[in-house]
Amino acid sequence: MIDRIRNNQLWQLIRANTLEKIREPGVLFWGIGFPILMSIGLGLAFTRKPESVRHVALISADTGSYSIILKDDKLGNTTFSMERMPWEEAMVQLKRGHVNVAVSIGDSGYRYHFDPMNPDAQLTYVRLSPVLNKIPSTDIIQHPASSIQYPASGIRHPGYEEDLSAVTASEVDVLTVTGTRYIDFLIPGLIAMGVMFSCLWGLGYGIIDTRSKKLLRRMIATPMKRTNYLVAMITVRLIMNVIEAALLVLFAWLAFGITIQGNIPALLVLFLAGNIAFSGIGIFLACHTSKTEIGNAFINVISMPMMILSGIFFSYHNFPDWVIPIIKPLPLTMLADGFRSIFIEGAGFAQTATPSLILTLTGVVFFIVGLKLFKWH
Amino acid sequence: MSPSPVIEVKNVFKSFKTVHAVRGVNLTIYPGQFVALLGPNGAGKTTLVEMIEGIQKPDSGEIRILGKPWKGHEKELRQVIGLSLQETRYIEKLTTFETLRLFGSFFGMGKERVEEVLQLVGLEEKRKAYTVNLSGGQRQRLALGIALINHPRILLLDEPTTGLDPNARREIWEILRSLRASSDTSMILTTHYMEEAEQLCEQIIIIDEGEILKEGTMKDLLGEDSSLKNLDDLFTALTGRRLHD
Numbered sequence: 001m002i003d004r005i006r007n008n009q010l011w012q013l014i015r016a017n018t019l020e021k022i023r024e025p026g027v028l029f030w031g032i033g034f035p036i037l038m039s040i041g042l043g044l045a046f047t048r049k050p051e052s053v054r055h056v057a058l059i060s061a062d063t064g065s066y067s068i069i070l071k072d073d074k075l076g077n078t079t080f081s082m083e084r085m086p087w088e089e090a091m092v093q094l095k096r097g098h099v100n101v102a103v104s105i106g107d108s109g110y111r112y113h114f115d116p117m118n119p120d121a122q123l124t125y126v127r128l129s130p131v132l133n134k135i136p137s138t139d140i141i142q143h144p145a146s147s148i149q150y151p152a153s154g155i156r157h158p159g160y161e162e163d164l165s166a167v168t169a170s171e172v173d174v175l176t177v178t179g180t181r182y183i184d185f186l187i188p189g190l191i192a193m194g195v196m197f198s199c200l201w202g203l204g205y206g207i208i209d210t211r212s213k214k215l216l217r218r219m220i221a222t223p224m225k226r227t228n229y230l231v232a233m234i235t236v237r238l239i240m241n242v243i244e245a246a247l248l249v250l251f252a253w254l255a256f257g258i259t260i261q262g263n264i265p266a267l268l269v270l271f272l273a274g275n276i277a278f279s280g281i282g283i284f285l286a287c288h289t290s291k292t293e294i295g296n297a298f299i300n301v302i303s304m305p306m307m308i309l310s311g312i313f314f315s316y317h318n319f320p321d322w323v324i325p326i327i328k329p330l331p332l333t334m335l336a337d338g339f340r341s342i343f344i345e346g347a348g349f350a351q352t353a354t355p356s357l358i359l360t361l362t363g364v365v366f367f368i369v370g371l372k373l374f375k376w377h
Numbered sequence: 378m379s380p381s382p383v384i385e386v387k388n389v390f391k392s393f394k395t396v397h398a399v400r401g402v403n404l405t406i407y408p409g410q411f412v413a414l415l416g417p418n419g420a421g422k423t424t425l426v427e428m429i430e431g432i433q434k435p436d437s438g439e440i441r442i443l444g445k446p447w448k449g450h451e452k453e454l455r456q457v458i459g460l461s462l463q464e465t466r467y468i469e470k471l472t473t474f475e476t477l478r479l480f481g482s483f484f485g486m487g488k489e490r491v492e493e494v495l496q497l498v499g500l501e502e503k504r505k506a507y508t509v510n511l512s513g514g515q516r517q518r519l520a521l522g523i524a525l526i527n528h529p530r531i532l533l534l535d536e537p538t539t540g541l542d543p544n545a546r547r548e549i550w551e552i553l554r555s556l557r558a559s560s561d562t563s564m565i566l567t568t569h570y571m572e573e574a575e576q577l578c579e580q581i582i583i584i585d586e587g588e589i590l591k592e593g594t595m596k597d598l599l600g601e602d603s604s605l606k607n608l609d610d611l612f613t614a615l616t617g618r619r620l621h622d
Contacts, residue, residue, distance in 0.1 A: 020470055020471060
C-alpha cells in the first residue's frame, strides 16, 4: 500500500517539487526570513521611541547649536536641536531630510519654514513653536548660542528646558492596547503580501522556469497527467504558504504580543481564498511565455502597483478619494483588509465571506483562462 | 511475412512562419532497427523527431506509431516511447535517483526499475548527486536513463552526444550497443556526427533542408562511388557543403 502511494506520480511530483524548494536556501530566506526581518525593522522604526531628537535649522550667519528640551513622562522627551546655519545651508539640510523645519528671525518674531505636506515637519512646528515663541528673538540674536540661558528656572546649559508632564498628565491617555499599534496594522498586510509573492514567484515563475528548461516539454512527453503537475505545484505552494504565514504569526505573537482577535476558521477560509486568487493569477501569468525575463517583468507589473496601493505598509486612505474605489477591489487589498479585520477588529465570516468569495472567483477565472491558453510545449 | 512497422511517416510537411522545416518526408522503421537521421544543424531533424514524438503536429501527411495515429491514442503511445530532447535541464536540486524516481512514477515504475536503470547507464555512484552537479556526459546518461525507464519499444534520441568529449560519447554508444544486443527496441537518433551514425545504426538517412537526400546502409550509401571515403564526403557530394559548419 505504502509502495503504491510512493510510486504514485502525484506523490512523486509533490515530493520533487517540495525538495526543489526546500533545498534552495533563498526560498527559505525570502519566504520566511524576509517577512520576519521586515516586521522587526518596521516594527522597531515605528514603535514609540521614549526619546526623540528633532533637528531644526535656525537661520543665522554664525554656526553652533543648542537644544530645547520638552520633558514629558507620557509622550517621551523631545529634544529640539537648534542648529544655526545660513539660509543656503538650511536648504541643503532640508533637502537631505536632516532638518524638516527652518526658523528665521524677522522683525515681528520667528518665521517657520517647512513643507505643510510633510506631517513630520508639521509635528515639529506644532510642538516647537509654543516653546520657542516664549523666548524673545532678541535674546537669540544677541547671544551666541553657547551663552543662552533662558529662562532662569530649569536651565540646562546650553539650552532651554520645559516640562510638559503636568500638561499631558491631565489631558493625554496613552493607548498601547494591542491592535492600535503600527505593527498590528503591518503584520496582516505582510501575510497577505507573502501569499501574493509566494504564488506569483513560486508558482508562476516556477512554471515558466520549468518551461524554459524544456523540462515541461519533457514531462508531458510521458504519460504524466497534466493536471497532476499543476495540482502538485499548487499543493506544495499552499503548504509552504501555510508554514510561512504560521511562522510569521508565531513570531508576531512572541515579539509583539499580537493575537488573532477574530474568527480563526474565517481566517483560514480567507487565507485559502487568497491562495486560490494568487495561484490563479500565477498560472495565468505563466501560461504562455518560456522566457524567465518576461516572467520577471509580468510579476513586477502585477505586484508592484498592489504593493504600493493596497495598503500593506501604510493606509491607502492617504491616497486621494477618487482612487479608493480602484484600490479596494484589488486582490491584495481585499486580502490585506480581510486579514486586518480578523486580526485587529475581531471580524468573523459575516465580514469576510464576501471578500473570500470574490477572491476565490478571481482565482478560478484566471485559472480557467490560464489553462485554456496554457502552452505545454 | 515481414513484421509490421513500428513507425510510419508518410509525406509529412511542417513549416514555421517562413521556414519550411520538413518537406515531404517518408520513412518506415521496423522492430529492432536503429536508424540515424544525419544532417547539419537546421536540417529539420529535430522537427521531424518531435512530430514522431507527438510533441508537434504535422501540417500535412500522416504519422503512425505501432500502426496508430497520435490522435486518440496519445495515452497508450506515450507508454511505449522513450525519448530525450535537446538541451533539457532537469530540476537542479534533485538527485539523479530522485529524478529517475519521478520520471519512473509517470510510467508506474518503482524503485527496482530505477536501480536497474542507474546500473544500465552507469550512474550508481552519482545516485545522490544533484543533477546540477553532473558533468555533461553524466547528464546525457541521465537523460538516456530517463528515456529507457519504461522499457520503451521505440527510443527517440535527439542529438544525444552533442557537445560531449570523445570519451563521454563512447560511453553513450556502449550503452546503446548493449541495448541493441539485448532487446528489440527500435531507435531513431538524430546527429550531425557521421561516426555516430556509422557506429550505431544500420540504416542511415541523410537529411538536409527538410528533405531526405539519401538513405540506406553504409554500403548502400558509399558503395556506388569509390571516390567517397565517408559520409562527410557523401554529404559534400550531395549538397556542396560539409556536415558541420
